[in-house]
Amino acid sequence: MGAVIKAENLSKAYQLGEIGTGTISRDLERFWARVTGKEDPFLKIGEVNDRAVKGKGDIVWSLKDLNFEIERGDAVGIIGSNGAGKSTLLKILSRVTAPTTGSVKLKGRIASLLEVGTGFHPELSGKENIYLNGAILGMRKAEIKRKFDEIVDFSGVERYIDTPVKRYSSGMYVRLAFAVAAHLESEIMIVDEVLAVGDAEFQKKCLGKMGDVAENDGRTVLFVSHNMAAIQKICRNVIFMNKGMIGAMGDMALILPKYLQSTSAQKASFAIPLPDNYERILCYANKLQIEDTDGNSIQEIPTGKAWQIRVFFKINTRAAHFIIALGINNMVDVNIRTSWSKPKDMAEGNYEAIFKEDNLIFAPGTYSLILGLSNHERAIQYVENVASFTISDISEATLDDTIIKRNNVGLILNPMQIDIFPGTDNAH
Amino acid sequence: MNSPEQENWDVELTPKNNVFDLKIRDVWHYRDLLALLVRRDFVSFYKQTILGSLWFFIQPFFTTIIYTLIFGNLAGIPVDHLPQPLFYLAGITAWNYFSDCLTKTSSVFTTNAGLFGKVYFPRLIVPLSLVVSNLVRFGVQLCLFFLMIGFYAVKGANVHPNAYLLLFPFLLLLMAALGLGMIISALTTKYRDLSFLIAFGIQLMMYLTTVIYPLSYVKAKFSDYRWLVEYNPMTSIIEAFRYGFLGEGTFTTPSLMATSAMIFLILLVGVVIFNRVERTFVDTV
Numbered sequence: 131m132g133a134v135i136k137a138e139n140l141s142k143a144y145q146l147g148e149i150g151t152g153t154i155s156r157d158l159e160r161f162w163a164r165v166t167g168k169e170d171p172f173l174k175i176g177e178v179n180d181r182a183v184k185g186k187g188d189i190v191w192s193l194k195d196l197n198f199e200i201e202r203g204d205a206v207g208i209i210g211s212n213g214a215g216k217s218t219l220l221k222i223l224s225r226v227t228a229p230t231t232g233s234v235k236l237k238g239r240i241a242s243l244l245e246v247g248t249g250f251h252p253e254l255s256g257k258e259n260i261y262l263n264g265a266i267l268g269m270r271k272a273e274i275k276r277k278f279d280e281i282v283d284f285s286g287v288e289r290y291i292d293t294p295v296k297r298y299s300s301g302m303y304v305r306l307a308f309a310v311a312a313h314l315e316s317e318i319m320i321v322d323e324v325l326a327v328g329d330a331e332f333q334k335k336c337l338g339k340m341g342d343v344a345e346n347d348g349r350t351v352l353f354v355s356h357n358m359a360a361i362q363k364i365c366r367n368v369i370f371m372n373k374g375m376i377g378a379m380g381d382m383a384l385i386l387p388k389y390l391q392s393t394s395a396q397k398a399s400f401a402i403p404l405p406d407n408y409e410r411i412l413c414y415a416n417k418l419q420i421e422d423t424d425g426n427s428i429q430e431i432p433t434g435k436a437w438q439i440r441v442f443f444k445i446n447t448r449a450a451h452f453i454i455a456l457g458i459n460n461m462v463d464v465n466i467r468t469s470w471s472k473p474k475d476m477a478e479g480n481y482e483a484i485f486k487e488d489n490l491i492f493a494p495g496t497y498s499l500i501l502g503l504s505n506h507e508r509a510i511q512y513v514e515n516v517a518s519f520t521i522s523d524i525s526e527a528t529l530d531d532t533i534i535k536r537n538n539v540g541l542i543l544n545p546m547q548i549d550i551f552p553g554t555d556n557a558h
Numbered sequence: 559m560n561s562p563e564q565e566n567w568d569v570e571l572t573p574k575n576n577v578f579d580l581k582i583r584d585v586w587h588y589r590d591l592l593a594l595l596v597r598r599d600f601v602s603f604y605k606q607t608i609l610g611s612l613w614f615f616i617q618p619f620f621t622t623i624i625y626t627l628i629f630g631n632l633a634g635i636p637v638d639h640l641p642q643p644l645f646y647l648a649g650i651t652a653w654n655y656f657s658d659c660l661t662k663t664s665s666v667f668t669t670n671a672g673l674f675g676k677v678y679f680p681r682l683i684v685p686l687s688l689v690v691s692n693l694v695r696f697g698v699q700l701c702l703f704f705l706m707i708g709f710y711a712v713k714g715a716n717v718h719p720n721a722y723l724l725l726f727p728f729l730l731l732l733m734a735a736l737g738l739g740m741i742i743s744a745l746t747t748k749y750r751d752l753s754f755l756i757a758f759g760i761q762l763m764m765y766l767t768t769v770i771y772p773l774s775y776v777k778a779k780f781s782d783y784r785w786l787v788e789y790n791p792m793t794s795i796i797e798a799f800r801y802g803f804l805g806e807g808t809f810t811t812p813s814l815m816a817t818s819a820m821i822f823l824i825l826l827v828g829v830v831i832f833n834r835v836e837r838t839f840v841d842t843v
Contacts, residue, residue, distance in 0.1 A: 136567075144841065222571065223571075224678055225678035226674070226675060226676065226677065226678055227837065227840050227841055228571060228572070228573055228837035228838050229571060229572070229573055231573055232572075232573075233570055233571060233573075234570070234571040235570045235571075236567060236568060236569040236570075236571070237566070237568050237569075238568060240678070242677060242678070244676045244677065248672070248673060248676040248677045249677070251602060253601065253602045253605045253606075254598060254601065254602070258601075261594055262595075262598060265590050266591060266677055267677065268587070268679060269590075270587075270590055271590040271593075271594075
């Protein structure tokens with residue numbers, strides 16, 4: 131097929147902080163360096179882009195030495211945490227700003243949708259804005275005219291087309307704007323996360339359209355989103371941006387787990403607050419871990435993947451009839467599962483308990499845990515909200531294929547046994 | 559990998575581009591956008607106003623009255639042999655066009671930061687559209703000027719439109735070019751101090767232009783400092799403008815040619831610099 135985008139040593143530096151009196155002297159310094167043919171002093175002190183760490187210099191490399199190629203007709207998702215350089219990359223590719231060093235080569239026209247309704251004028255009607263927005267995106271007037279009906283149809287705001295867009299709801303605004311961009315005859319389509327405002331039906335329509343242009347029209351789509359389900363739906367390959375560099379690139383299924391691991395706010399390991407008198411009581415738990423069934427800690431669990439919870443606890447003095455119990459609450463604190471271990475007499479020492487869930491398929495969402503230790507049905511340690519884990523809406527490959535939907539569904543997705551067979555007419 | 563077809567790239571994005579590559583072809587491709595932007599400016603100007611495009615007349619009309627009262631009557635500055643209102647209106651109409659172009663183009667990056675930050679198109683389109691939409695406004699104000707000429711001609715005042723009227727399109731072009739060329743001022747976005755300087759400077763510059771006095775008067779009265787006024791490119795434009803329409807004014811062909819050369823240089827430098835910085839300017843707005 132051949133590459134349509136090729137980036138070589140692409141870097142972009144930004145200046146942090148305010149532009150003020152200090153800037154002019156530095157500008158002069160840079161100018162002098164250029165005149166005398168030296169390296170730009172401004173760029174030497176650049177630092178890696180990590181928004182959380184306070185750096186020394188006030189120059190930061192938003193992108194550093196990116197090298198990649200994107201093939202024609204490919205749909206590529208760009209993922210990464212906030213400030214990883216995703217939007218900067220899109221800005222350079224859509225020619226809004228120039229790289230600091232390195233280069234990008236492109237083939238064909240680019241339609242970029244970094245923001246919805248760029249250049250929409252609130253006073254102008256929907257119709258006038260279609261023309262204006264189309265022209266801003268690089269369409270000729272005749273081209274827009276030819277596609278006008280199609281655009282209006284796709285947007286689904288026909289009724290308001292002669293009303294100034296300032297009277298539109300934000301959703302209608304997005305609909306109209308996306309409709310214009312989607313109908314631009316470009317070889318490369320760049321979409322930043324902009325669809326969040328539309329309703330579910332429209333989002334689905336847009337994703338469908340994007341998948342469509344890549345698959346059927348042989349156009350290339352670059353798509354930034356934090357919505358992994360959307361990325362999974364339309365992209366085959368992903369670029370995982372990490373601190374301004376390419377963390378990983380390639381097949382969706384291989385990269386995604388890495389991404390989830392590095393960006394998830396979820397922890398895999400939780401320290402359990404110790405009771406005041408923990409040395410004198412019978413027993414106490416001090417650590418809890420979320421793991422896959424091989425014992426690797428994991429922050430987000432794909433739907434349908436088996437998982438387990440490992441609890442580390444200590445018995446101070448011999449405990450008879452010891453029970454360890456775990457409760458699982460959903461996001462609105464409805465307790466959906468409680469499990470007790472078999473009562474057992476335990477000797478002193480350090481222990482681990484594993485609660486394995488390879489049976490129920492939980493719906494995507496965040497769940498919190500309740501941990502209880504008891505002997506003779508008397509609670510010794512009881513901690514609510516001791517930890518939480520997330521079932522992500524990425525699905526495990528082995529997920530039962532009758533589970534067709536993962537949002538707005540029940541908490542437990544295990545298929546029931548459903549039999550359908552011919553019956554008798556009993557409607558009277 | 560290295561087949562010749564592979565190396566057939568349409569666009570290459572690099573840190574620096576050729577400063578003399580003005581991307582005229584790109585600009586031409588976006589000509590519909592230019593038209594739509596002009597239309598947008600015009601439509602949004604009178605939306606939700608009662609007087610609508612009448613506002614285009616009100617400003618020069620009242621300015622003329624004030625100038626006639628203050629500079630003409632109170633200060634008693636002579637106006638060659640022309641009716642005072644006509645003299646001032648000629649100056650005001652031409653000066654307004656230039657100053658509108660200048661102030662609008664100087665803030666082109668700040669007012670369009672949102673647009674420039676999100677989508678690519680040849681940036682030159684926007685200042686061009688400003689110059690053109692100001693032209694529409696100028697055209698409307700020119701009608702007022704023509705009405706006044708008609709009014710005074712009927713009254714038998716000393717007004718003699720002549721063959722130099724033919725210079726008018728050229729003068730217009732010069733003003734537009736100067737206004738556009740001053741896009742250099744748009745580069746002030748990084749250091750906002752300069753935008754104050756422009757707002758203030760344009761007021762001062764008006765007093766160095768023959769808007770409220772004729773060139774002949776400066777020559778006679780301040781012969782030591784007359785070069786300040788004479789070298790001002792707007793002076794010879796306004797003087798030629800007055801001469802063509804009204805038959806009074808001091809201009810020579812060499813002075814007009816010198817002005818043209820100067821403006822051409824400003825335009826060239828302005829556009830080249832603009833072209834050079836437009837690519838990263840969104841980062842510092």
